Amino acid sequence: MFLTKRRFDIYPNNIGFLYFKNVLEKKLEPGIYEFSDRKKYYSLITIPTSIQITNVVNQEVLTQDNIALRFSYFIEYSIDNADIFIKKFDIFYQHFNPIVQANQMVHSYSQVHFRNQISAIKSEELNERKQEILQEIPDTLKNELAKYGITIHNGLMKDVTFPKSIQNLFAKKLETKIRVESDLENARSTVATARALKNASDLMKNDDNIRFIQFMETITKISSKGNHTFVLSDFIDKFKKK
Numbered sequence: 001m002f003l004t005k006r007r008f009d010i011y012p013n014n015i016g017f018l019y020f021k022n023v024l025e026k027k028l029e030p031g032i033y034e035f036s037d038r039k040k041y042y043s044l045i046t047i048p049t050s051i052q053i054t055n056v057v058n059q060e061v062l063t064q065d066n067i068a069l070r071f072s073y074f075i076e077y078s079i080d081n082a083d084i085f086i087k088k089f090d091i092f093y094q095h096f097n098p099i100v101q102a103n104q105m106v107h108s109y110s111q112v113h114f115r116n117q118i119s120a121i122k123s124e125e126l127n128e129r130k131q132e133i134l135q136e137i138p139d140t141l142k143n144e145l146a147k148y149g150i151t152i153h154n155g156l157m158k159d160v161t162f163p164k165s166i167q168n169l170f171a172k173k174l175e176t177k178i179r180v181e182s183d184l185e186n187a188r189s190t191v192a193t194a195r196a197l198k199n200a201s202d203l204m205k206n207d208d209n210i211r212f213i214q215f216m217e218t219i220t221k222i223s224s225k226g227n228h229t230f231v232l233s234d235f236i237d238k239f240k241k242k
């Protein structure tokens with residue numbers, strides 16, 4: 001009797017599901033398998049178990065203060081329970097692709113969640129808090145995707161883009177804030193300088209040595225304008241006594 005063998009390759013980080021006459025016969029680990037299958041009753045579905053990355057871009061949402069923006073992020077996930085996963089989809093569909101199906105599920109569920117999260121934040125706070133949005137994957141999102149055998153491992157917000165008009169307003173506000181801070185710093189410096197000069201003036205006002213130096217400077221200026229005679233003996237004796 002003529003027998004025809006079919007070869008099935010299962011690559012690393014994949015799990016194989018071998019079907020005979022569309023009924024699951026066994027699960028197969030990575031390797032190369034051959035089965036006698038003259039009538040081609042066997043079929044193999046492979047599910048990847050390695051970490052995948054899906055990018056979600058240009059999602060529109062309104063912030064708490066009704067400012068429209070676009071945001072993009074990426075999610076790291078894996079199909080950790082292939083038994084659950086294959087029961088959720090038409091695996092014998094001609095164009096079935098497990099990665100495409102998993103991407104769609106991660107995209108859809110995460111999009112809804114992060115839209116709701118961003119819509120609860122004011123636009124002015126969003127840039128500072130955008131890393132908080134994906135800092136910890138919420139249990140609700142994990143549980144929703146676990147129903148499909150999918151586990152989310154990590155997420156990161158990539159871009160938050162405001163309309164041009166809003167960007168201009170933010171830029172003007174930042175410019176005003178910087179100018180106010182600069183003016184305040186200048187005012188503090190002026191006050192500090194004035195306080196230092198006042199303290200120096202008070203110190204000089206009651207210092208006899210300073211007064212003597214000022215007196216001598218005055219005499220020098222007067223004498224430079226002509227011939228004058230000054231009698232300073234009493235004045236000098238006064239300073240000597242002190």
